[in-house]
Amino acid sequence: xxxxxxxxxxxxxKTYDGEVEAVRGIDxxxxxxxxxxxxxxxxxxxxxxxxMLTTTIRPTSGSARLCGHDVVTGARAARSVSAxxxxxxxxxxxxxxxxxxxxxxxxxGLSGADVVERVDxxxxxxxxxxxxxxxxxxxxxxxxxxxxxxxxxxxxxxxLFLDEPTVGLDPRMRVELLDLVDGLRDRxxxxxxxxxxxxxxxxxxxxxxxxxxxxxIVALDSPATLLGAFGAEVLEVRVRGHADGxxxxxxxxxxxGDDAFAVGGTITIPLHDLPAARALRSLDGDExxxxxxxxxxxxxxxxxRLTGDTLAA
Amino acid sequence: xTVLTDAAPRIVxxxxxxxxxxxxxxxxxxRRLLLSARTPREIIVPLLTPILFAxxxxxxxxxxxxxxxxxxxxxxxxxxxxGLLVPLSAVLGGIGMxxxxxxxxxRDLLAAPIPRAAMVVGNLVVAVGIASLQVAALIAASLLGxxxxxxxxxxxxxxxxxxxxxxxxxxGAAEVLASRIxxxxxxxxxxxxxxxxxxxxAGSFFTISSMPAGLxxxxxxxxxxxxxxxxxxxxxxxxxxxxxxxxxxSSVSTMAALSLGVVVLFxxxxxxxxxxxxxxxxxx
Numbered sequence: 001x002x003x004x005x006x007x008x009x010x011x012x013x014k015t016y017d018g019e020v021e022a023v024r025g026i027d028x029x030x031x032x033x034x035x036x037x038x039x040x041x042x043x044x045x046x047x048x049x050x051x052m053l054t055t056t057i058r059p060t061s062g063s064a065r066l067c068g069h070d071v072v073t074g075a076r077a078a079r080s081v082s083a084x085x086x087x088x089x090x091x092x093x094x095x096x097x098x099x100x101x102x103x104x105x106x107x108x109g110l111s112g113a114d115v116v117e118r119v120d121x122x123x124x125x126x127x128x129x130x131x132x133x134x135x136x137x138x139x140x141x142x143x144x145x146x147x148x149x150x151x152x153x154x155x156x157x158x159x160l161f162l163d164e165p166t167v168g169l170d171p172r173m174r175v176e177l178l179d180l181v182d183g184l185r186d187r188x189x190x191x192x193x194x195x196x197x198x199x200x201x202x203x204x205x206x207x208x209x210x211x212x213x214x215x216x217i218v219a220l221d222s223p224a225t226l227l228g229a230f231g232a233e234v235l236e237v238r239v240r241g242h243a244d245g246x247x248x249x250x251x252x253x254x255x256x257g258d259d260a261f262a263v264g265g266t267i268t269i270p271l272h273d274l275p276a277a278r279a280l281r282s283l284d285g286d287e288x289x290x291x292x293x294x295x296x297x298x299x300x301x302x303x304x305r306l307t308g309d310t311l312a313a
Numbered sequence: 314x315t316v317l318t319d320a321a322p323r324i325v326x327x328x329x330x331x332x333x334x335x336x337x338x339x340x341x342x343x344r345r346l347l348l349s350a351r352t353p354r355e356i357i358v359p360l361l362t363p364i365l366f367a368x369x370x371x372x373x374x375x376x377x378x379x380x381x382x383x384x385x386x387x388x389x390x391x392x393x394x395x396g397l398l399v400p401l402s403a404v405l406g407g408i409g410m411x412x413x414x415x416x417x418x419x420r421d422l423l424a425a426p427i428p429r430a431a432m433v434v435g436n437l438v439v440a441v442g443i444a445s446l447q448v449a450a451l452i453a454a455s456l457l458g459x460x461x462x463x464x465x466x467x468x469x470x471x472x473x474x475x476x477x478x479x480x481x482x483x484x485g486a487a488e489v490l491a492s493r494i495x496x497x498x499x500x501x502x503x504x505x506x507x508x509x510x511x512x513x514x515a516g517s518f519f520t521i522s523s524m525p526a527g528l529x530x531x532x533x534x535x536x537x538x539x540x541x542x543x544x545x546x547x548x549x550x551x552x553x554x555x556x557x558x559x560x561x562x563s564s565v566s567t568m569a570a571l572s573l574g575v576v577v578l579f580x581x582x583x584x585x586x587x588x589x590x591x592x593x594x595x596x597x
Contacts, residue, residue: 016597054424057597080426090420092344094351100418106340107425151421 004068005029006159006191007036007053012062014048022048024215025062030159030191037202038195039303040212046195047087049212050163053193054084067158080108083152084161087195089144093137097128097147100136101154108155118154126150126180142173149180153187160184162194166201181205199299203227209299213307223299230259230270230297235279237267238291246288255282261305265290268301337427341435348409348417349439355409359402360447363394367451368458374518375459388462388549391455393517395476396541398451399444400483400508406440407487407504411497414595423595430588432595437484437584444480462548471547471569475540478576482536483508485583492587492594511537522558533559536579539572 007030014023023045030036038046051057053064055075063070069077091100101119110118123132126146131139136147145165152160165181166174182205184190196202202209203223211219211226219226235255239246243262250256250269255278260269271279276294283289349355371390378386413419422432456462464472486507494500514528515521515537521529532538542555546569550556553565560568 051597055596056420056423076426076428079424082424084421084424086420089416090418092348092418093416094348095344099347103340103344103418104421104425107337107422107427109426111336 004032005065006032006034006067007193008063008065009049009053010063012049012052012064013060014045014052014057015060021215023052026210026212026215026217028210028217028220030193032158032189032191033185034207035185035192035194035205037206037209038193038212039197039199039202039209039299040195040307041197044197044212045215046197046212047163050084050161050193050195053159054082054161055079080155081157082159082161083108083155083157085145085148085152085163085165087164087167089141089148091136091144091148094135096133097136097139098123098132100147101132101151104151105154110155122150122154140173142169142176145169145173145177146180149177149184153184158189158191160190160192162192164195164197166196166198178204199303203299211299211303211306218306219302226299226302227297230301231272232296233271233276233294234297234301235269235271235276236293236295237269237283237289239265239267239288240290241265241288243267246286249286250282253282255279259305263304268304270297270301334428334431337425337431338434338438341422341427341431342438345409345436345439346442348413349406349443352409355402355406356443356447359398359405360450362401363398363451364454366394366397367391367455367460371455371460372458383552383554384545384549385461387455387458388460389545390518391452391458391460391462392545392548393541394451394455395448395544396479396515396517396537397509397512398447399476399480400486400512400537401505402444402447403440403480403483404487404490404504404508406436406443406484407491408497408500410436410488410491411494411500414491415497419595429592429595433488433584433588433591436488437481440484440487441477441480444476448476463551464548468547468551471573472544473547474573475543475547475576478573478580479537479540481580482576482583485580485585485587488587489583489590492590511535514538515541516555516558517541520555520558529558536576539575543569543572543576 009026009028011025011027012023013025015021026049038049040046048057052059053066053071055071055078059072065071066078067081069081071078098119101122102115105115105118123129126149128147128150131143136144139147162181166177169177178201184192194205206223208220208222210217237246243265247256247260247262247267250260255274256269260267269279280292283292367390371387374390375386423429490500490504490507494503514532515535516532521532521538524532538559542559545555546553553568556565556568556572560571562568
């Protein structure tokens with residue numbers, strides 16, 4: 001089936017000052033209505049990618065299109081179909097929340113009664129009624145983030161970029177915000193590109209994720225498919241000292257396969273079809289083993305397996 | 314299976330439209346005005362020094378000097394302080410641009426479907442508006458302090474054109490500085506020389522012909538010298554002595570037109586450079 005992607009990225013690269021390769025040729029599509037996550041630690045290239053897609057960073061080479069508009073040759077058209085919530089607070093703190101919303105709406109081409117109507121709707125939808133006429137400088141981090149998300153939706157964008165939306169928020173605010181972002185799925189035709197280094201967020205929110213490492217996408221699929229590669233359970237073994245020796249012996253005993261990996265003193269072994277009891281028996285009497293547990297795999301496991309080059313066996 | 318497509322058809326979008334340059338400038342200027350109104354230091358601080366010059370130093374010097382080239386010295390210096398006020402105001406306004414970039418909404422504006430030059434022009438409109446109010450306040454303070462201006466409609470037009478030109482140019486300089494200098498503390502260190510140094514050479518306290526010959530030549534190259542000579546021509550120096558010191562021609566109106574040309578070219582050039590530098594540095 002051929003589809004029209006809301007976001008198309010082809011061999012996109014960014015090299016800063018001719019030396020620092022922040023993004024090293026990435027490809028992905030985001031379909032209309034899809035929530036797509038870019039995962040990776042700080043420095044993986046996620047924010048640079050968002051910067052190029054929002055036309056605030058100039059690509060070195062490659063191409064990217066938003067609803068068919070090239071982000072370099074049709075930058076203004078690309079900006080007109082998108083909106084972004086940045087990692088840091090990007091607001092006019094001395095102005096009220098309402099004024100921040102109005103400025104954004106007007107810059108995205110709304111005027112007159114449309115501005116008033118959309119701003120009032122946003123204030124109602126995002127429960128900003130008590131805050132709207134206060135200077136944004138007096139908002140908490142969560143309130144400010146809520147305002148920024150409301151602002152980003154004023155123009156009814158086709159593509160919404162959320163760059164690390166929960167960074168710096170307390171746990172309660174984080175949960176509230178995740179619920180809010182989850183609710184955006186219902187908006188017809190809105191595609192969301194979300195960056196995060198919280199893998200649980202991606203697992204909860206995203207239809208597909210691209211895992212970034214050192215400027216490249218090293219895995220791209222649905223969370224379920226990525227997790228499925230590990231089977232239903234993984235065995236986590238904590239050992240005293242270096243884990244490499246224990247991992248080698250587990251491999252020799254055919255308890256661990258090639259996809260098992262060690263990070264520090266912790267070995268993670270995808271069990272696939274291997275019964276947990278058999279794996280546990282094989283560890284009996286090993287004096288290096290401190291603790292053993294079984295659990296379902298997480299995207300952390302996927303990420304560590306794919307990016308821990310020097311850590312994985 | 315999803316097949317990636319290389320050339321997706323463009324989607325016609327009814328929900329968001331291009332704001333257009335003029336409209337974007339209007340929105341951005343209103344925003345900048347609201348921000349400036351909430352930081353009164355941007356408006357008040359640049360006024361203090363020129364008013365002190367006009368109302369404290371100039372009257373004292375006037376007692377010692379009396380007239381200067383046939384012009385009451387108090388009035389002569391009052392116009393000279395406009396050459397301090399306008400650059401100082403523009404350059405201090407540049408701090409707001411750095412705040413915008415570091416902790417304000419600049420990145421959201423950069424992601425808006427507007428020409429990025431509109432961001433520079435929006436700031437410029439407000440900077441010129443604030444400078445106009447400040448100049449009016451300074452002239453009023455000078456009048457209260459004893460200065461006298463015998464002028465006509467055309468004189469006011471020469472004065473206003475020169476003040477406007479220098480305000481536009483200095484705003485351009487402030488945009489360039491703010492774009493190039495990463496930190497507010499560094500900007501505060503670098504900006505005053507940009508605003509102050511030309512003022513010392515531009516004939517603010519004395520005619521440029523009073524300076525050593527080498528400095529006179531240098532002064533003639535400064536657009537601020539042309540602006541001050543024009544402003545004086547409009548307000549106090551109807552014989553155009555200041556313009557004659559620059560051009561040495563016999564026709565005052567020709568010299569005034571030439572000096573206005575210099576100021577306008579400087580303003581246009583600095584604005585073009587400001588737009589270019591802003592666009593190049595705001596997008597990495």
